[in-house]
Amino acid sequence: MKNLHFAYLMTIGFDAPVTKHSYSLKCCPLTNERQKVENLTVTVNGKEVRTTDTDVYGNILISGAIPEAHTSFEVIASGEVQTGLDICESYDSEIARSYIYKHFTAMTFPGEKLTDVFKKSDIKIIETPYDRALYLFRLTSGLIKYQKGVTDISTTAEQALSGGHGVCQDYAHIMLALCRMAGLPCRYVVGMMLGEGESHAWTEVLCRGVWYGFDPTNNKLVDDNYIKISCGRDYHDCTVNKGVFYGFANQHQSINVSVIERNE
Amino acid sequence: MEKLCSKTAKINELLSRYGVKFGIYKNGVFKEQLFPFDAIPRIIQKDEFDYLERGLKQRVNALNAFLGDIYGKKQIVADGVIPEEFIFSSSGFLPQCDGVKPPKGIFSHISGIDLVQSKDNQWYILEDNLRVPSGASYPMIARELCRRSSPETFAHTPIYDNRDYADLLKEVMDHVNTGGINVIVTPGRYNAAFFEHSYFAEKTGAVLTTGSDLVVENDNLYYVDYNGRKQRVGAVYRRISDEYLDPMTFNEESVIGVPHIFSAYKKGNVALLNAPGNGIADDKGIYYFVPKMIRYYLGEEPILNNAPTYLPYYEEDMKFVLANFDKLVIKDVAEAGGYGVVFGSSLTKEKKAEFIEMLKAEPRRFIAQEIIDFYDLDIIDDDGNKVQRKADLRAFVLTDGTTKVWRSGLTRFTRNPDSFIVNSSQGGGFKDTWILSR
Incomplete structure (x- = not known):
């Protein structure tokens, strides 16, 4: 059994403003027999988002939209997970x-x-x-x-x-x-x-x-x-992030994950 | 009748003026062509229609039960009536829909069932269309124009009026509406059936819209009008296919869909007509199992028969298909619109050997059917002569609280005397279908 802290960061940069950006995210670990998730927070462009929605496979699904013009899309999910509770x-x-x-x-x-x-x-x-x-x-x-x-x-x-x-x-x-x-x-x-x-x-x-x-x-x-x-x-x-938006823009995506062990 | 037929050219001219056209894409170019109308109606006697009506209701009820089962408990698979690979490796099965119950539990609200009549007057089911069957608007408007050209024909013949289709359609939308307006979603002006979309909107009082005027907020669907005013939508008669419906759930590349509409539907906040995922029930491979479904779900014997069909997947059927190859028509289960249909007898020796190799390699991909000797209908050809041509009938079955069969239908015929394929996308024409009321 381990106590892990994770941070998942995904950034998409657009080289021109985009609008009416609809997104759906599957980036949240879910509590099950193997792992227990606590203090989960997800932010999209700095704003905290919450959901109770799941998809057909049982994954946590976060849906939303950013109507106004923006040039970056940043998702941060973080929290603590107890792993190895069962095999x-x-x-x-x-x-x-x-x-x-x-x-x-x-x-x-x-x-x-x-x-x-x-x-x-x-x-x-x-x-x-x-x-x-x-x-x-x-x-x-x-x-x-x-x-x-x-x-x-x-x-x-x-x-x-x-x-x-x-x-x-x-x-x-x-x-x-x-x-x-x-x-x-x-x-x-x-x-x-x-x-x-x-x-x-x-x-x-x-x-x-x-x-x-x-x-x-x-x-x-x-x-x-x-x-x-x-x-x-x-x-x-x-797919961690699915999105559609209006605008003529090239996009560049980067993902950064850090998982560290907490020793109490 | 003579009088009516003499007006054929006039009626076709009016149809063209009203924009009753059929668009097709060929080699990437969009072309609109007229859907030629032949004024000699297909006439179905009352008794015969009563029989068809019973059979069609039974079939559609079984198909709806099947869809509820497949996206629910999957009992028919557990009980071994349908082999699981026919369901779960079919592209028609949409896992995204698994466990999702549509409003009032109805999957196929508008079903287009294609039938043919053989020379010995037997009716056979050719295929079921449970996704977005089109075509009802053509006999509707043709009837309207025929009545105008020759009112006396209709005054003296006991024909059921078919202009009630719009009422039936509206009832179906209202029945499943979850609170809000009814809308018809079209992919747009360049869709093959755009005329039909606009005609239905006009006749049912639903709002005609494209996906870009619909938005989902807090899992509810709204229509945004020219002034930016939002109106809640309760039922969507969508004329775009599942794949393009919601880029968040299905094809991400779709620009004609509505992002997150599937979430709103999943939460029960909007009805979609027909329900997504219906493709699993009108798959040509599943067709073979429909009579079994009728027995399984309804405990009844099928009233209407399938055309005799063989499934090369079963060894016994494969043997039969190979032995009788020249007498059969082989269909690729993944294709539609008259494509992917091969008549065994039409192949050269080499092509035949090639085809049989393919059949053996992928038996699941094909069905084989005996060729039905069609009962030909009279038409008037381009030179004004009465000739006989192959025709089929698409019956429209609507399901709300009950199941109803529209007292008309789209009769399509081939204009080419050697062809068996009547699909409008292959250049056929159409007739009105008269159901006699006594």
Whole structure:
């Protein structure tokens, strides 16, 4: 168990004023069996925002709009999280929901490469769902090399595997694709890690009726160094910021995450 | 009738003057074309219509029950009636809608059900359209103009008046309205069915608007008029597809939608007609299962039949399809508007082998149907001769507290004698549909 303090900062700079800016944010960690969130505050351009809204995946959703002209959009979420309260997350919603996580999405649809990897693997001789998830997690870790700038947000699991390089998002998508080929319901997770300067992504798999977290990028099981923000079928369900605005402007986004341990 | 037919040219001229057109995009260029009207009506006898009415109500009730189940408990999947991949890997299933209950629990308020009649006078359901079915305005205005050109035809024939469609539509909007005005949202002037959007607004008293005049504040939807005055909106008959409805929830690139409208809907603060997510029920793959749905949800035998359909997904059906390939029409489940339809017999040997490879690789993507020998209807061709052409019928079924079938419908025909495809986007024409009242 750890007491972590986090600050998530996202800034978008516009090179010309924009108006009627509608946004929706998924940037707030949620309290569950694994983690307890306290003193959460979120500000948008300096103003505190609150919400009781959640999306279909159970993520906290903050919606709003800035009608007047502005040249920057700054979101700060901060708070304290007790992590590692449990090793898994229970599956509270009705079983019906697991169907959504069982089937391929455009990002996780397997092509030749993934099919080939799956066929050549030892998955068939492994019996329990948890062991199968664990096996696919270890397998995924070694499939590609970590390298920034090779892939982007539109890169599918199949493309990342073919390219041989990628970032946390690609590792997570490849593991999702493999788990779905094995018939395991699984989901994409966006979160933060102790000591990282950016947000992170990993995979959760439903086995024994609960969700277990696997981080194929670091070849680590998800433990008390991880704070979960949101989850969904793939990257696109977890987009931290979605926005539309009026104006002719180029935008530049930067994200800065800090997670530190509190020793009392 | 002779008199009415002699007025065909005049009526078409009036239709064109009223802007009854159909826009299509071809190679990126927007072109508007007239939707040619043929004055010889399709006539449906009272008894026959009573039968159709019962069958259509039953079908739409089952489809609405299915939508409530799929975005709720998913019992039909748990009970193994429909394989789960047909639902959850279909692009028609929108996970964003999972668990969201629309006002009064109605998903498909306006359903356009396409039927054909075979030579032996059997009716078959060809497809269900539960998203934004268009076309009711065409027989409405054509009737209006026909009555004007030849009033005596209508004075002496017992035909149900079809100009009540606007009242039915208004009742449906009022029934689910959560407090506020009714609006019709159009993507704009360059949409294929813009005439229809404006005509319905005029006839139902709803406000015609584009997404840019609507705003969401505190999870309520408002219409902002020219003076900047805000009016709460209670029901939206939206003529834009789910994908473009709300850039915050669906396609982020959409500029014709309303940001956060889905949140307002999710909270029960506004009704959307039809409900988002209906695409899962009118998927061509799901079509196969509609008779099973009728038995499952209503405990009744289907009154109206599907065209005989095979699902290559099932091994047995795949065998049949391969053995009878030349006798079947194969449809890509993801395509609409008469695209992605292949007649087995029309393919060259090479193309056929290629197609069968594709079919084997992705069986889930296709359905195969027996070709129905259509009962042809008389039309008057460009040279003034009476000839026979293939036609279908789109029936409009409206659901508020009860389910009603509009006593008319859009009869579309192909102008090309060799074609089976009647879609207006493929250059067909239309007829009025008369339902006799005795």
